[in-house]
Amino acid sequence: MKRIDVSSIGFGEACDEGFEQLFPFLDDDESNVMAPIQFASLELVRSALQIAEICSKDKICDIGCGDGRFAIVSFCEYGVQQSIGIEIDSDLATLAKEKVKRAKELLSGDKERNSDKLIIVEGNFFELDEKQQALVEESTLFIVYLLKDKMHLLESFLRKQLEKGARFISILFPFLDWKPIKKSDDEKVLVYSKDSIPKSNCKST
Template sequence: MRVLKAASRLALCIAGSVALSMSSGLAQSRVPDVHYEPTPQPIVEELLKMAEVNRKDIIYDLGCGDGRFVITAAKKYGARGVGIDIDPERIKDSRRNARLAGVQDRVKFIEGDLFETDFREATVVALYLLPDLNLQLRPALLKDLKPGTRVVSHEFDMHDWMPDKMGKWGRNRYYYWVVPADASGKWTWTLSSAKGAEQFVLELTQKFQDIDGKIMTPVSTVAPLEAYLIGKEIGFVLRYRPEGKPVEMRFKGKVEGNTLNGFVEVDTGPYSGRHKWTARR
């Protein structure tokens, strides 16, 4: 990868570019001092597969280069796409390529600064940014994107936000994340037994998609086991000993604001069976 003269922002775009963009304070119409290098098409294909793109998706490529990421997503999967690039020449290339591919009705390309882009409608965001720029963009991704939105990046990761998946093509690495819901805090629910309604309290701590904590049962406090958070989907296992007998409860649900809705499955003991489960924060 060759990089020529650096400017105050260096944007490497997944659609196939390594772009040195000027500071966001400059007018977008100014042509930046750019060197870009197309991302290999096989990596574009692999990232689209990894994100499980389909026709319901809205793809945002932040630094779109020649537009190949959103164009491929539209042509192969029927998705809609938006490409952002600060270089007007790249936007011209992208629009021409979309017409040649026959997908100009499903994609659009906007000349602009990726750091000032409103991408809240995206279901998939594509990146090819240097690590420090990933860190600059990361807070907006976590705050503005809906839980469950997929983020893919060619070559560079997100520091301590560990990827949910990663792959390799030749010497190139690529990464995949799912934006997690906010599941931290104290969740309370009740389950009915022969003794009546009994209360459980789950206190969760969270770092990105990693969750941990403790569960206060009617008889003891234990740690949740096999806990996971993927977008809005949450699950964990509770093992404890009511009445001196071991019980395993398997919880699965979705984070919906301040409510967890799902099911709990219990094989034995006073709560045996499959029950609806609602917890509130």
């Protein structure tokens, strides 16, 4: 399967520095902000997917996808079966859909790809409809790029998915007290699997 480089799509400015330095005021537990509007560089996106050992059999779900770069890169450059980006902010969701449209134009000559499997969903991750939820639950690799004090909101969902064999990538921030199975040298990318869940939190069998 041909790898399609998406650099020409024109993703906006990115910053791979810690949000604590950039946005210290967002560490407030009472804030409704799940994640500041700040994008990972394409270099970090590709590195994260490689560290997670992404493969063509994977199905990706990016929770809070911003402009859709994780979803697009994983689908176009790594040939995953399905890639879904979920974004609650309407402006960002519109931007992501525009980027996806351009990505599909790049894929138009590749008969091996079903571009309908590259999807952006505008909405609240916790309020998806039945069809959208079913697509999410099929995913084998999740992307999480959230503030530390918001991680707990995904704990129950991610534990369930990991116990089914999925894994997830957290960008910049460690996920609660879970132990990553892999991480980048600079610890900006952390990969989690079923083995990451503290034993006391695992369901008994």
